[in-house]
Amino acid sequence: MSSTLITVAPTGAETxxxxxxxxxxxxxxxVETAQACERAGAGLxxxxxxxxxxDHAPTLDPVRLRDTVQALREATDLVVQLSTGGSVHDPLESRLTVLDAEPDSCSLTCGTVNFGDxxxxxxxxxxxxxxxxxxxxEVVPEFEIFELGHLAALARLIDAHGLPYGGKVHVDFVTGVPGAMPGTVPALxxxxxMLPPEVTSWSATGIGRAHLPVAAAALAMGGxxxxxxxxxVLFARGRPVQHNAELVSRAAELxxxxxxxxxxxxxxxxxxxxKERRAR
Known part of the structure; x- marks a missing residue:
């Protein structure tokens, strides 16, 4: 792999x-964040x-989801991926409605996981x-892996339903969540x-202090x-991140x-x- 897909996850549901x-x-x-991160090297x-x-609480309100997808699609060329995890407190039936907003991609977490408390x-x-x-x-899923057993669950899904839309299988390792797979190079x-043979690409992130070691290991292994x-939320010890573009720029430099x-x-x-959904 001669180039690197950089995904930016600017907000989350926890902070x-x-x-x-x-x-x-x-x-x-x-929208401003997405534009700056696209300029810095993000692709998704x-x-x-x-x-x-x-109070800026997480929401799966269908109108807000659709408006967000439309605004990001009009303002950038980024692949727009909606989280179907929402908050860990969102009911399953609400999470299944996310795709009605017609994103390019969606997250699909491959199993239940301890998530902090x-x-x-x-x-x-x-x-x-x-x-x-x-x-x-016709939405492309990104398969989120928080535990090694989730890879077996992914294989089970592919075996049962065939390849996802688009024919590609992209996996994202989320490491370092308290209670889940550690953010270490050996774990990655x-x-x-253990990746199933159908996987065509993968990425990784390390939560908190695992951020840089996992990034370096992923790049070294072709991820x-x-x-x-x-x-x-920390760029370095004692220095909070001021803008997501800082993190994208550092990843692009690395x-x-x-x-x-x-x-x-x-x-x-x-x-x-x-799928091409942008107005042309």
Whole structure:
């Protein structure tokens, strides 16, 4: 792999706006963030939507989801990916409605996982329904792996339903969540060795202090990168991230140093096999 897909996850569902005012939670902030991150080298934006009228709390409101997808699509050429995880407290039936907003891509977490003091519920029936719905709505899933056993669940989904829309299988290792797969190089290596044969590309992120070691290991092994304030709010010890573009720029510099520069948005679309939904 000669170039690198950089995904930016700018917001997430865990950090409160009151604790981190620079977190992009309004639609205007999210659009500005996406534009700056595209200029810095990002090819895909992974979106959690917040409700400014409810203390910037996570929301799966269908109108806000659709408005966000449309605004990002009009303002950037990034692949727009909606989280179907939302908050760990969102009911499964609400999470299944996310694809109605017609994103280019969606996250599909491949199993239930301990998530700090909570449990992120993803039973097989829900995953199967989401997989089939993504096929029917022609949305490309990104398979989120929080535990090594999730790779077996992914293989089971592919065996049951065939390849996802677009014919590509892109996996994202989310490492370092308290209670889940550690953010270490050996854990990432073990996961890569267990990838099902249908996988065509993979990326990785390390939560918090695991951010840089996991990024370096992913690049060295031919993987791609996910960065952003969803996963890491410190740029360095004692220095909070002020803008997601800082994290994208550092990832782009690291990738370029390793002779795997950031891929363009057109290359990202080809890598993932996304449907063309932009107005032309």
């Amino acid at each position: 409160a706006k009151a604790d981190l005012p620079q977190l992009p939670t309004t639609l205007e902030e999210l 934006v992974h979106v959690h939507v917040r409700d400014p009228e409810r 909570d449990v992120f519920l993803n039973p097989h029936g829900f995953m199967s329904d989401l997989y089939v719905q993504a096929q029917e709505k 290596v073990a996961g890569v060795q 791609h990168l996910r960065v952003g304030m969803e996963d890491n 990738a370029t140093t390793l002779q795997r520069p950031p891929m363009s948005t057109a290359q990202a679309r080809e890598l993932l096999g996304v």
